Amino acid sequence: xxxxxxxxxxxxxxxxxxxxxxxxxxxxxxxxxxxxxxxxxxxxxxxxxxxxxxxxxxxxxxxxxxxxxxxxxxxxxxxxxxxxxxxxxxxxxxxxxxxxxxxxxxxxxxxxxxxxxxxxxxxxxxxxxxxxxxxxxxxxxxxxxxxxxxxxxxxxxxxxxxxxxxxxxxxxxxxxxxxxxxxxxxxxxxxxxxxxxxxxxxxxxxxxxxxxxxxxxxxxxxxxxxxxxxxxxxxxxxxxxxxxxxxxxxxxxxxxxxxxxxxxxxxxxxxxxxxxxxxxxxxxxxxxxxxxxxxxxxxxxxxxxxxxxxxxxxxxxxxxxxxxxxxxxxxxxxxxxxxxxxxxxxxxxxxxxxxxxxxxxxxxxxxxxxxxxxxxxxxxxxxxxxxxxxxxxxxxxxxxxxxxxxxxxxxxxxxxxxxxxxxxxxxxxxxxxxxxxxxxxxxxxxxxxxxxxxxxx
Amino acid sequence: xxxxxxxxxxxxxxxxxxxxxxxxxxxxxxxxxxxxxxxxxxxxxxxxxxxxxxxxxxxxxxxxxxxxxxxxxxxxxxxxxxxxxxxxxxxxxxxxxxxxxxxxxxxxxxxxxxxxxxxxxxxxxxxxxxxxxxxxxxxxxxxxxxxxxxxxxxxxxxxxxxxxxxxxxxxxxxxxxxxxxxxxxxxxxxxxxxxxxxxxxxxxxxxxxxxxxxxxxxxxxxxxxxxxxxxxxxxxxxxxxxxxxxxxxxxxxxxxxxxxxxxxxxxxxxxxxxxxxxxxxxxxxxxxxxxxxxxxxxxxxxxxxxxxxxxxxxxxxxxxxxxxxxxxxxxxxxxxxxxxxxxxxxxxxxxxxxxxxxxxxxxxxxxxxxxxxxxxxxxxxxxxxxxxxxxxxxxxxxxxxxxxxxxxxxxxxxxxxxxxxxxxxxxxxxxxxxxxxxxxxxxxxxxxxxxxxxxxx
Numbered sequence: 024x025x026x027x028x029x030x031x032x033x034x035x036x037x038x039x040x041x042x043x044x045x046x047x048x049x050x051x052x053x054x055x056x057x058x059x060x061x062x063x064x065x066x067x068x069x070x071x072x073x074x075x076x077x078x079x080x081x082x083x084x085x086x087x088x089x090x091x092x093x094x095x096x097x098x099x100x101x102x103x104x105x106x107x108x109x110x111x112x113x114x115x116x117x118x119x120x121x122x123x124x125x126x127x128x129x130x131x132x133x134x135x136x137x138x139x140x141x142x143x144x145x146x147x148x149x150x151x152x153x154x155x156x157x158x159x160x161x162x163x164x165x166x167x168x169x170x171x172x173x174x175x176x177x178x179x180x181x182x183x184x185x186x187x188x189x190x191x192x193x194x195x196x197x198x199x200x201x202x203x204x205x206x207x208x209x210x211x212x213x214x215x216x217x218x219x220x221x222x223x224x225x226x227x228x229x230x231x232x233x234x235x236x237x238x239x240x241x242x243x244x245x246x247x248x249x250x251x252x253x254x255x256x257x258x259x260x261x262x263x264x265x266x267x268x269x270x271x272x273x274x275x276x277x278x279x280x281x282x283x284x285x286x287x288x289x290x291x292x293x294x295x296x297x298x299x300x301x302x303x304x305x306x307x308x309x310x311x312x313x314x315x316x317x318x319x320x321x322x323x324x325x326x327x328x329x330x331x332x333x334x335x336x337x338x339x340x341x342x343x344x345x346x347x348x349x350x351x352x353x354x355x356x357x358x359x360x361x362x363x364x365x366x367x368x369x370x371x372x373x374x375x376x377x378x379x380x381x382x383x384x385x386x387x388x389x390x391x392x393x394x395x396x397x398x399x400x401x402x403x404x405x406x407x408x409x410x411x412x413x414x415x416x417x418x419x420x421x422x423x424x425x426x427x428x429x430x431x432x433x434x435x436x437x438x439x440x441x442x443x444x445x446x447x448x449x450x451x452x453x454x455x456x457x458x459x460x461x462x463x464x465x466x467x468x469x470x471x472x473x474x475x476x477x478x479x480x
Numbered sequence: 481x482x483x484x485x486x487x488x489x490x491x492x493x494x495x496x497x498x499x500x501x502x503x504x505x506x507x508x509x510x511x512x513x514x515x516x517x518x519x520x521x522x523x524x525x526x527x528x529x530x531x532x533x534x535x536x537x538x539x540x541x542x543x544x545x546x547x548x549x550x551x552x553x554x555x556x557x558x559x560x561x562x563x564x565x566x567x568x569x570x571x572x573x574x575x576x577x578x579x580x581x582x583x584x585x586x587x588x589x590x591x592x593x594x595x596x597x598x599x600x601x602x603x604x605x606x607x608x609x610x611x612x613x614x615x616x617x618x619x620x621x622x623x624x625x626x627x628x629x630x631x632x633x634x635x636x637x638x639x640x641x642x643x644x645x646x647x648x649x650x651x652x653x654x655x656x657x658x659x660x661x662x663x664x665x666x667x668x669x670x671x672x673x674x675x676x677x678x679x680x681x682x683x684x685x686x687x688x689x690x691x692x693x694x695x696x697x698x699x700x701x702x703x704x705x706x707x708x709x710x711x712x713x714x715x716x717x718x719x720x721x722x723x724x725x726x727x728x729x730x731x732x733x734x735x736x737x738x739x740x741x742x743x744x745x746x747x748x749x750x751x752x753x754x755x756x757x758x759x760x761x762x763x764x765x766x767x768x769x770x771x772x773x774x775x776x777x778x779x780x781x782x783x784x785x786x787x788x789x790x791x792x793x794x795x796x797x798x799x800x801x802x803x804x805x806x807x808x809x810x811x812x813x814x815x816x817x818x819x820x821x822x823x824x825x826x827x828x829x830x831x832x833x834x835x836x837x838x839x840x841x842x843x844x845x846x847x848x849x850x851x852x853x854x855x856x857x858x859x860x861x862x863x864x865x866x867x868x869x870x871x872x873x874x875x876x877x878x879x880x881x882x883x884x885x886x887x888x889x890x891x892x893x894x895x896x897x898x899x900x901x902x903x904x905x906x907x908x909x910x911x912x913x914x915x916x917x918x919x920x921x922x923x924x925x926x927x928x929x930x931x932x933x934x935x936x937x
Binding site: 055056115220240250257258260301306330332333334337338342377 | 782909
C-alpha cells in the first residue's frame with residue numbers, strides 16, 4: 024500500500040499545495056483578541072481538511088478559549104491507537120516590517136513556502152492529514168486506529184486544554200501520542216525529540232510617579248520606573264548568565280550519562296550556529312555547552328520591554344510606567360506555577376519603595392522528558408532511516424509544547440516527537456517558512472511509521 | 481501708563497483668550513517630522529500676534545530646521561534694549577490616552593487653560609506680547625527698546641539656533657535677555673531663576689541576533705539585547721543613584737555658601753513634593769537634599785526604552801534589537817559634547833561581544849548659571865514683589881533652556897529668567913495647563929518690570 028499512497032500524494036500535490044496555502048492565509052493568532060473570528064474560521068477549515076482526509080466524527084469542540092478540532096478513524100481492531108496532536112494557531116506576525124511578503128500571504132520561493140505557521144504548526148499537521156488521506160483513498164483503510172486533536176491555543180501555552188481534557192479525556196485515550204511540531208537536525212538528518220522545556224510567562228508593570236514628568240524638573244529626585252525595571256532585570260543573572268534568584272535551580276534535574284552519549288553524537292558546529300543567527304559571540308552559562316544550555320537548562324528571558332517616549336527624536340520625559348514581558352523556559356522537574364510565583368516575588372522584593380510592581384501572570388506549561396527506549400520511538404526511527412537514508416538523531420528541544428507533559432499527567436499517555444522543521448524555518452520569526460521537499464519526504468516517513476506501528480503488540 | 485495698560489488688558493481679555501486658544505490648537509511638535517507644516521503655520525500665527533502687538537520688522541526667519549519669528553520696537557533712545565526670548569514649539573503629546581481632552585483642543589477648567597504648550601511656552605510668551613501690546617495701544621510707546629526672538633526648536637535643544645545666530649547675531653544684540661519659561665515656587669510666591677541644567681540626549685540601539693528568535697530554541701545561548709541594554713543601564717548608577725561612569729562628575733561645580741543661604745530660605749516640604757508626583761518615596765543621591773539633586777546635580781535618565789514584543793498576550797521571542805532614549809541633565813561646568821561622548825563610549829565599552837551598540841547623538845545644550853547681583857534681576861524682583869505682595873524667591877531650575885547659555889557665549893548677553901508656570905502646570909506631561917489668573921497677574925508684573933528697566937543706566 025506504501026507505493027500507491029505515495030503515488031496518490033504525487034498526483035495530488037498541486038491541490039494539496041493550494042489547500043495548505045489557503046490554511047496559511049488565515050491569521051489564526053491565538054494571543055490577539057482581535058483574531059477571534061479568524062480562529063473560528065481556521066478551526067472550520069481544519070475540520071474540512073480532516074473530513075476530506077476520511078476522518079469520522081469530525082467536530083469543532085468549544086473550550087473556554089479557542090475551539091479545538093477533532094476527528095477519528097477506529098476500524099483497525101487489535102492495532103494500536105495513535106493520538107495525533109497539533110495546533111492551528113500561530114504566533115503573532117510582528118515585527119511586520121521585517122517580512123519580505125505579508126505573513127498571511129503565503130508564497131513559494133525556492134521550494135519553500137513562506138508564511139506565519141508554515142512550519143509551526145500548520146505545515147507539519149498537514150503532513151499527517153495527507154499521509155492518512157493517501158492511505159485511506161488508496162487502500163480504504165489504515166494500519167492503526169487514529170484520533171486527531173488539533174488545538175487553537177498552543178502558542179498561548181494551551182491555556183484551556185487541560186480543563187477541557189479533565190472533562191473529555193476519555194475520547195482521546197490512545198496508546199501513543201504523535202506530535203510533529205519540532206525540527207530535524209538539518210535537511211539530511213532526521214531527528215526524534217525526547218525532551219522539551221516548559222514555559223512560564225508574565226508581564227511586569229513598574230509604576231513610578233502618577234504621570235510622565237519633566238525629566239529636568241524631577242530627574243535626580245524621583246525614581247525612573249524604566250531604570251528601576253532595568254536594574255531588577257539586570258540583577259536576575261550574573262555576568263555568566265547564571266540566574267541568581269534564590270532557589271531557581273533547586274528542582275533542576277541534571278542530564279544523565281546516557282544523554283551525554285546521545286549529545287556527543289550530535290555534529291554541533293559552533294561557527295555554523297553563530298552564523299545561523301548572525302552573532303559574533305554566544306552568551307550564557309560558561310560552564311555548560313551550548314546544547315546543554317538550550318536543552319537542559321532553564322532561562323529567564325526578556326521577550327519585550329517598553330516605557331516612556333519611543334517616538335521620533337527627543338522627548339525629555341521621566342516616564343510614569345515601564346513594562347516587560349518575561350518568560351522562563353523550564354526543565355525537569357521545575358514547576359511552572361512555583362517558578363512563576365518565585366520570579367514574581369523576586370521582582371516585588373527587588374523594587375525600592377519609590378516604585379510599585381504589578382505582575383500579570385500569563386500562561387505556563389510543564390517541561391517534558393521521556394525515555395528513548397520505547398517501541399514506538401524505535402520503529403519511528405526505522406521509518407525515518409528508510410526514508411532519509413540516515414540514522415536519526417535523538418535530541419531535545421529548547422522550545423515548549425506544554426500539552427505534551429499535561430497529557431502524560433492527564434491520560435497517562437507517552438509522546439513521540441517527530442518533527443520536520445529545518446534550522447532555517449524561522450518559527451516565531453519573520454519570514455517563517457517550510458521546505459516542501461522535506462515535507463513530502465516526511466509525509467512518506469509518516470506513512471511508513473504508521474505501517475510499522477501496526478506490528479507493535 | 482501702568483493703570484491704562486492694565487485696563488486695556490482687562491477690557492480685551494476675552495479676545496486674548498481666543499488668540500491664545502487658537503495658538504494652542506496648532507500641534508507645533510518640533511521633534512515630529514510629520515508636524516513640519518504645522519510648525520510653519522504656528523510661526524505664521526506667532527508673527528501675526530507680534531504684528532498686532534505693534535512690533536515692527538516682524539519676520540519669519542528660516543533656519544536649517546524650523547523657522548524662528550522676530551520683531552522689534554526700538555524707539556526708546558537711551559533706554560536699555562531687552563531681547564525677549566521664547567519658543568512656539570512644544571513637546572510631543574503622548575501618552576495621548578492620559579489626556580482628559582485632546583492635547584490640541586484647549587479648554588478652560590477652573591480658571592486654568594489645558595493644552596500642550598499652555599505653560600511651556602506659548603502661554604508665557606503670550607504674556608510678554610500682551611504686556612507690550614497693552615503699553616503700545618494705551619501710550620503709543622514703550623519704556624525700553626524691545627526685540628523678540630521666538631524660536632521653534634527649544635524642545636529639541638535649539639539645534640539650529642546657534643548656527644543661525646553666528647550669522648545673524650548682530651540684529652539680536654541687547655542689554656539683557658528676558659525669558660519666561662520657568663516656574664513660580666507656588667501660586668503665591670513669585671520666583672526668579674538664576675540657574676538651569678544643561679542637556680545631552682542620545683538614542684542607543686543594541687543589536688543581538690540578525691532576527692527575532694524563538695526564545696525556546698535559542699534562549700540561554702544567544703544574548704538578549706533587551707537584557708544586555710538593561711544590564712548596561714543598571715550599571716550606570718549605584719544603589720544611591722550616584723553615577724559610576726568614570727569622570728562623569730569631574731567638571732561639576734559645587735554650589736556656593738551664598739547659594740546654600742538662598743536654598744535655605746525655600747519652604748521645601750518633602751511630603752508635599754512626594755504627594756505632588758504621587759510617589760511613596762523619593763530616590764537619588766542620599767547625601768544631597770532634593771533641591772540640590774534637581775538643581776545642582778547632573779543626571780542620566782532613561783526617557784524611553786523599547787524592544788521585542790509589546791503587544792497583547794504572550795509572544796516567546798528573543799528580540800533582535802532593543803533601544804533606549806537616554807538624556808543627561810548637566811550642571812556647570814559640564815560640557816554637553818564631552819558628556820555625550822563619555823556616555824556613548826560607556827555604553828559601547830560595557831557591551832559584550834555578543835551584541836553591537838550604535839549610538840545616535842541627538843541635541844544638547846550647556847548649563848546656565850548667573851549672579852543674583854544684577855540690576856535687571858533686582859528691579860524684576862521689585863516688580864514681582866509689588867504685584868504679588870511677596871518677596872520673590874531666587875531659585876534654580878532642573879530643566880534646560882540650552883539657548884540661554886549659548887546666547888551668553890555668542891552675544892555676551894546675560895539672561896533674566898522670570899517664570900510663571902505653577903507646580904501643577906504639568907509641562908511635558910499629559911494635561912499640561914496654565915493658571916490664567918496667574919498669567920494675567922504676571923502680565924502686570926512684566927509691565928511694571930519694563931517700566932523699571934527704563935531707569936537702569
